Amino acid sequence: MTGPGIPASIDDVTPGWLAEVLRAGGTDVELAGVDARPVGTGQMADSFRLVIDYEKGQGPPTLVAKVPARGELSRAAGAAGGYRNEVRYYQEIADTVTVRTPACHHAAVTDDSSAFVLLLEDLAPAEQGDQIGGCTLPQALLAVENLAGLHGPRWCDPSLYDIDWLSRADAEMAVFASLLLVDSTARFNDRYASRLAPEDADVFEAFAARSAAWLTGRPERFGLVHGDYRLDNLLFGTVAGGHPVAAVDWQTVAIGLPGRDLAYFCGNGLPIEDRRLHERDLVRAYHRALVDQGVEDYDFDTCWDDYRYGHFQGPWTTVLGAMHVEQTDRGDDMFMAMASRAGAAIRDLACLDLIG
Numbered sequence: 001m002t003g004p005g006i007p008a009s010i011d012d013v014t015p016g017w018l019a020e021v022l023r024a025g026g027t028d029v030e031l032a033g034v035d036a037r038p039v040g041t042g043q044m045a046d047s048f049r050l051v052i053d054y055e056k057g058q059g060p061p062t063l064v065a066k067v068p069a070r071g072e073l074s075r076a077a078g079a080a081g082g083y084r085n086e087v088r089y090y091q092e093i094a095d096t097v098t099v100r101t102p103a104c105h106h107a108a109v110t111d112d113s114s115a116f117v118l119l120l121e122d123l124a125p126a127e128q129g130d131q132i133g134g135c136t137l138p139q140a141l142l143a144v145e146n147l148a149g150l151h152g153p154r155w156c157d158p159s160l161y162d163i164d165w166l167s168r169a170d171a172e173m174a175v176f177a178s179l180l181l182v183d184s185t186a187r188f189n190d191r192y193a194s195r196l197a198p199e200d201a202d203v204f205e206a207f208a209a210r211s212a213a214w215l216t217g218r219p220e221r222f223g224l225v226h227g228d229y230r231l232d233n234l235l236f237g238t239v240a241g242g243h244p245v246a247a248v249d250w251q252t253v254a255i256g257l258p259g260r261d262l263a264y265f266c267g268n269g270l271p272i273e274d275r276r277l278h279e280r281d282l283v284r285a286y287h288r289a290l291v292d293q294g295v296e297d298y299d300f301d302t303c304w305d306d307y308r309y310g311h312f313q314g315p316w317t318t319v320l321g322a323m324h325v326e327q328t329d330r331g332d333d334m335f336m337a338m339a340s341r342a343g344a345a346i347r348d349l350a351c352l353d354l355i356g
Contacts, residue, residue, distance in 0.1 A: 006108050006115050010036050010048050010067050013117075018052070021106045021119065022059050029057035036065065040128060040232075044082050044251055044325060045069050049122060063105060066118040069326070081167070082251030083116040084109050088165050089250040090118065097224065098149035098293070100246040102235075123246055129231025132330075132337045134271040137278050139236055142245040143229075143265055144286040150247070151223045151258040152293025160224065160255050168222075168255040169215040178212035181316065184323040191322075195336050200343030204315045207346070210355045214312050217355065218257050221298070221306065227252030228317055229261045231269050232334070252317075259306030262286055264313035267345040268338045275345060283307050308349045314342025 005021070007013050015031035022029050032055040036048040050063045068083065090104040102121040109116035129135055135143070154160060161168070169177070185208040189201045207214070226233075226247065233249040266279050287303045322335040346352065 006110055007067055007117050008115055009070065010046065010065065013048075013050065013065050013067070015053075018050070018119075025105060027057065027059045029059050030055040039064065040248075045086075045116075045249075049124070050119075060105070060122070062122040062124070064102065064118075064120045064122050066116075066120065068115055072326075081113060081165075084113040084165060085253050086118065086250040087116050089253050092163065093224065093253070097153045100146055100149065100244075101250075102246060102248065120248075123235050126235040126237050126246065129234045129236060129269070131230055131232040131268070131334050134274070134337075135231055135269050137270075137274065139245070140266065140270055140278070140282055141285055142236070143234055143269065144262060144282050145289045146245050146247060147226075147229060147261055147265065148286055148289030148293055150226060151261070152290050152295050155223050155258070155290070155293070155295045155298075156221065157223070160222070166224075166253070166255050171212075171216060174212040174215040177215060178208070181211050181319060182208045184208075184319050185315075188319045188323055192332070192336065192339070195332075196339060197343065199347065200339050203343045203346050203352070204319060204339070206352055207312050207315050207355075208319075210352075211312070211316065214309075214355045218306065218309060221257055221259075222255055223258045225254055225256040225258060225261050226250065227254055227256075227261070227313075228321075229265045230338075257306060257310060259303070259310035260313040261310070263307050263310030263345070264317065266307075267311050267314050267342050268318075270341075272341055272344045275341070276348060279307075280304070305354075308351050309354050311342065311345050311349060311351045312355075314338065314345065318342060 007017065013034065013036060015034050018034055019029055019031045031052060033053040035051040037051065039049045040047040045066050046069050048065045050065050052059065052061060087107045087109040090107045094101055094104065102123055104118060104120055106119040160166060185204050189196060189204065228249060229247065233247060235246045235248065237244045262283065266275055266282055283304055284300065287300050290298065318335055318338045
């Protein structure tokens with residue numbers, strides 16, 4: 001065990017440990033066994049469905065356990081703050097917003113953020129979105145309306161700045177992050193030169209050079225941003241049941257311009273032609289949902305302009321994600337799909353014009 005009560009890996013999620021956690025939560029049980037089965041495609045952490053055999057008492061038949069990734073590079077990326085962020089999100093923020101997420105039964109992280117554990121509601125038979133294949137328009141509508149439940153309740157809430165672990169861009173941080181992105185973009189374009197369209201590589205390079213200005217831009221509108229609100233991090237209900245949509249993977253939650261999440265989802269989740277056809281309707285649906293959440297003095301035209309500005313979340317997350325987690329075949333395919341869609345959206349909407 002890495003810390004008191006915190007498993008170092010899924011191997012430490014034993015019947016005894018899980019029974020102790022459930023009892024601490026008020027469920028008097030003894031367990032005969034736990035079967036852990038991998039689920040999901042996370043980059044910085046590993047998730048497992050726990051099928052629980054109760055010897056005494058009764059609790060949830062299954063839970064989802066989330067623990068650090070086995071790969072050293074991915075684990076290091078999570079330990080840089082992502083593991084802490086996700087635990088703190090469930091502990092301190094989830095109850096203050098209306099975005100649908102799995103209920104959290106247990107959350108803990110070590111002081112140095114090198115290890116963590118989450119025990120989450122199992123939303124099966126809901127199915128993970130397909131980041132490579134893209135989503136349908138009905139799925140996209142569900143996703144953007146759910147996103148308004150993250151942004152609306154704490155729209156321009158100054159108390160967010162009292163939460164010391166939530167990152168936010170200031171001038172010093174932006175300069176450092178921009179230098180990191182410039183270096184990472186050069187390596188990204190080199191690694192994927194045989195698969196990356198030259199026009200997409202050019203867009204990514206142009207953005208990297210201007211990214212410090214983008215990070216600190218539009219500070220008059222802020223809120224909670226997921227930071228990686230995309231199909232792999234969404235669970236969609238099926239005809240067999242389950243909630244319509246729920247968001248997971250809160251490792252990159254931060255304070256920022258809410259339009260970044262909206263643009264990132266639409267720009268990366270829909271096939272390019274579908275995005276071109278439906279993005280204005282999706283932004284309108286999101287805007288209506290924000291108004292329903294009580295957001296005022298934010299007209300559609302401003303929302304649309306923030307949507308354009310937010311599309312740089314695509315290259316930002318794609319490049320840094322690709323270059324700072326373990327490289328896999330599926331990961332390469334995913335990052336190439338994201339790069340192609342993000343590059344097309346930035347050109348279609350003349351987004352570079354918004355940051356000089």
